[in-house]
Amino acid sequence: MAKLKVEDLKRIKESVKGTVNLRDGAARVKVTVHMGTCGIAAGARTVMNTLLREIESRQVQDVILTSSGCAGLCSHEPMITVEVKETAPVKYVKLDADKTKRIFAEHIMGGKAIVEYAFSVGSERTR
Amino acid sequence: MEKVYRTHLLLCAGTGCVASGALNVRDALCAEIKQRDLADEIYVTTTGCNGFCAAGPLLVAYPDGIFYQKLTPADVPAFVEEYLVKGRVAKKHLFEPKKGAAPIPKLSDIGFFGHQVLVALRNRGLIDPDKIDEYIARDGYLGTAKALTEMEPRQIIDEILASGLRGRGGAGFPTGLKWRFAAEATGSPKYILCNADEGDPGAFMDRSILESDPHAVIEGMIIGAKAIGAHQGYVYVRAEYPLAIERLERAIQQAQDYGLLGEDILGSGYDMNIDLYFGAGAFVCGEETALMQSIEGRRGMPRQRPPFPAHQGLWGRPSVLNNVETFANVAQIIHRGAIWFSSLGTPKSTGTKVFALTGNVKNIGLIEVPMGTPLRTIVYDIGGGIPKKKKLKAVQVGGPSGGCIPEHMIDTPVDFESIPATGAIMGSGGLVVMDSSTCMVDVAKFFLEFTADESCGKCTPCREGTYQMLEILTRICHGKGQFEDIGTLEQLSRMIGASSLCGLGQTAPNPVLTTIRYFRKEYEEHINEKRCRAKTCKALLRFWVDPEMCRKCGLCVPACPVDAIKWEKKAVAEILLDKCTRCTSCYQACPFDAIE
Numbered sequence A: 001m002a003k004l005k006v007e008d009l010k011r012i013k014e015s016v017k018g019t020v021n022l023r024d025g026a027a028r029v030k031v032t033v034h035m036g037t038c039g040i041a042a043g044a045r046t047v048m049n050t051l052l053r054e055i056e057s058r059q060v061q062d063v064i065l066t067s068s069g070c071a072g073l074c075s076h077e078p079m080i081t082v083e084v085k086e087t088a089p090v091k092y093v094k095l096d097a098d099k100t101k102r103i104f105a106e107h108i109m110g111g112k113a114i115v116e117y118a119f120s121v122g123s124e125r126t127r
Numbered sequence B: 001m002e003k004v005y006r007t008h009l010l011l012c013a014g015t016g017c018v019a020s021g022a023l024n025v026r027d028a029l030c031a032e033i034k035q036r037d038l039a040d041e042i043y044v045t046t047t048g049c050n051g052f053c054a055a056g057p058l059l060v061a062y063p064d065g066i067f068y069q070k071l072t073p074a075d076v077p078a079f080v081e082e083y084l085v086k087g088r089v090a091k092k093h094l095f096e097p098k099k100g101a102a103p104i105p106k107l108s109d110i111g112f113f114g115h116q117v118l119v120a121l122r123n124r125g126l127i128d129p130d131k132i133d134e135y136i137a138r139d140g141y142l143g144t145a146k147a148l149t150e151m152e153p154r155q156i157i158d159e160i161l162a163s164g165l166r167g168r169g170g171a172g173f174p175t176g177l178k179w180r181f182a183a184e185a186t187g188s189p190k191y192i193l194c195n196a197d198e199g200d201p202g203a204f205m206d207r208s209i210l211e212s213d214p215h216a217v218i219e220g221m222i223i224g225a226k227a228i229g230a231h232q233g234y235v236y237v238r239a240e241y242p243l244a245i246e247r248l249e250r251a252i253q254q255a256q257d258y259g260l261l262g263e264d265i266l267g268s269g270y271d272m273n274i275d276l277y278f279g280a281g282a283f284v285c286g287e288e289t290a291l292m293q294s295i296e297g298r299r300g301m302p303r304q305r306p307p308f309p310a311h312q313g314l315w316g317r318p319s320v321l322n323n324v325e326t327f328a329n330v331a332q333i334i335h336r337g338a339i340w341f342s343s344l345g346t347p348k349s350t351g352t353k354v355f356a357l358t359g360n361v362k363n364i365g366l367i368e369v370p371m372g373t374p375l376r377t378i379v380y381d382i383g384g385g386i387p388k389k390k391k392l393k394a395v396q397v398g399g400p401s402g403g404c405i406p407e408h409m410i411d412t413p414v415d416f417e418s419i420p421a422t423g424a425i426m427g428s429g430g431l432v433v434m435d436s437s438t439c440m441v442d443v444a445k446f447f448l449e450f451t452a453d454e455s456c457g458k459c460t461p462c463r464e465g466t467y468q469m470l471e472i473l474t475r476i477c478h479g480k481g482q483f484e485d486i487g488t489l490e491q492l493s494r495m496i497g498a499s500s501l502c503g504l505g506q507t508a509p510n511p512v513l514t515t516i517r518y519f520r521k522e523y524e525e526h527i528n529e530k531r532c533r534a535k536t537c538k539a540l541l542r543f544w545v546d547p548e549m550c551r552k553c554g555l556c557v558p559a560c561p562v563d564a565i566k567w568e569k570k571a572v573a574e575i576l577l578d579k580c581t582r583c584t585s586c587y588q589a590c591p592f593d594a595i596e
């Protein structure tokens, strides 16, 4: 194995940053895939896989993916919630692989929400 | 780029969790995840000790930061279904602060973790200790890079001095000063040594650091080597720590492959190697001069100092020996600066300290707190208080060389000034919480048995003195104590403390002195009234049946193995003291607490 120089430390650090960010919770964007029974039946898996492959192929380090239960809108599944840091979360509904890819490119990477796919902006109030 | 997953499950594989079955849980998790076709989404890995050993086997799930405890292989399918498939928090495995209280999902919200500040343990549970890349990702080897390429030895020493770092192995000697003595000493080669002997019974701080973050220790040694001009390091680790040894060996190999050990480290021109030396587990071999003799292949026995190891250490050459935890702080001090480090803790005791928290406390485990944290915070906020509604009696700090701090001094801050002022010592970080069922004479006897046993026998005060003290303590516990025993113990303590060759003998009387100081009354009860209020000293127990409480049920009769209970139907039982062996079987069998 090649011996490291000081710059190489930075390179290694950069290459595993995704892992560290995920564990530190330090991400620019958090995407939640709603994976209740309804969501899974409607195709949430495909949405999840699409997101994972997008992150991988674009080598994005600051986006984390999580899953949560049914969001209470079973007829609108599959759904995701996109939270870009310091902006209101956006819920997207009735997704498929292509829509998901577009959201990834324009909202997650580009910072511009796609209004036509969006169901709501902001989240319901909790106690 | 590395593969992307949506969730990382970081399973604790410290020695404690492995013993409670963590590896079976891991295998079950991996199998279940594979079967459900989630292997591309979920990453399962193991880490070093998470610290909350009482809750194991446990895992932390990221990015949610959820703490799951007490998992078994049988729980795995339901857990995967609930958390990973349905995306709901698996309630069954959440931590409950009290029985019936609302469970707490987030690791950072749990009191046990929330009150801790991690410096030496900062990577625990966050990285896989077998992956050097994960260590590097968390700023690993940046301290080494800075020390080797940008700093002169003098500057390194000044930075460590300015940080106020003091040795975590027990004595609290300023690390920078030790390094300066060795740097200024003439003679070569010089050696840098790491003390991973960890002989205190019940202590596992150093083992845990080595298991969860071995590279942090390696880095500290490289930086120390440059500071004093050494090119060879040794880690003296006890052979009973197989997992720590395995991880350390792998870490050293990985560092060598990356050129972070060996010749011309990071292109800086500096060479440094580290080898391991396995100790056989004698307590005295943790003492610095004995440790060096042991590495030289001789019997581990302390010698007179001076000459100090900084001038004549291993093979008569200038050497520095530091504790595992001391080294684990070094790279971060260099990387983040002395000012950052000295902002933690108290002015004279900077930084943090790792403690092994055990005894009569709810949350047993490994903790790290800023120096100066009151014992109360440790026992109640982190430890969760005393189980079974019992009362706190004392906290034993510092292992066999330490002392018992009584309940009324529970606000004592833990640091190198306040703890010794109580008569205890910081030691390497054992913290045993004791409730009202603990007999303080028995505690003193327990620790003295250990030191008397581990005394190497070289000097008379320690060899004979500890033996004599143990005889007296044993006598007191057996109800044969004599009026003058307390005075004799105090006198022997002073003599042994003043005239022993090494720290073992010098500090061995501490458990006796502190218990006499704070619990003198209990000694007097044992000696004068032949009574042990904690009901620990069996020989002093006089069992009898309280006629008011006895319901005449006769359950005590079959419980007694020696037919020492007289009973007839509808009559109060009676214990025949001449036959009674004080085994406590009847005491435990009585449903009405009538036997005392």
Ligand SMILES: Cc1cc2nc3c(=O)[nH]c(=O)nc-3n(C[C@H](O)[C@H](O)[C@H](O)COP(=O)(O)O)c2cc1C
Pocket: B166, B167, B168, B169, B170, B171, B172, B173, B175, B195, B196, B197, B198, B199, B200, B283, B284, B285, B286, B287, B288, B289, B321, B322, B323, B324, B326, B327, B428, B502, B503, B504
């Ligand atoms: C009997 C005895 C046992 C010791 N055991 C240990 C030990 O297990 N680990 C340790 O780090 N220091 C132990 N020490 C302290 C060492 O002699 C030495 O002071 C320490 O390793 C120096 O490191 P530090 O300055 O980083 O604390 C022991 C001392 C004595 C007298």
